[in-house]
Amino acid sequence: MKERITRFMQGRYGIDQFTNFLVFAALIMLIIEMFIKVPVIRFLFNVLSVAAIFYSYFRILSRNHSKRFAENERYMKFHNNIKFFIAREKSHMQQRKTHHIYKCPNCKQSIRVPKGKGRIAITCPKCHTEFVKRS
């Protein structure tokens, strides 16, 4: 039996990050679906989660490695963008406790200024424009 599975899986693409994401997304949609009262939306979530599961099976069993690899690359790019965005927002939020972040009126460069120093003149490090703000 194990041998038959091994033979069946030979040359197949297998699991990658994108498949993991699809399965995870399907699971989340199935959970959300349980709380939805509107039949049309419920149906939509049902169809989407089933489609995601079918698609992940299709990808695991696929023999077209280069196409699946390209899909995964695209997914990873998207994944990293989101990760980068969240990390940046998080660090901004932490900085906002102790710092103000102003934009240079001339070149739109973000400038970090410590809080609680009263009225201060800020010189843009990029274009050297000077502007006054309360910190």
Ligand SMILES: [Zn+2]
């Ligand atoms: Zn500037």
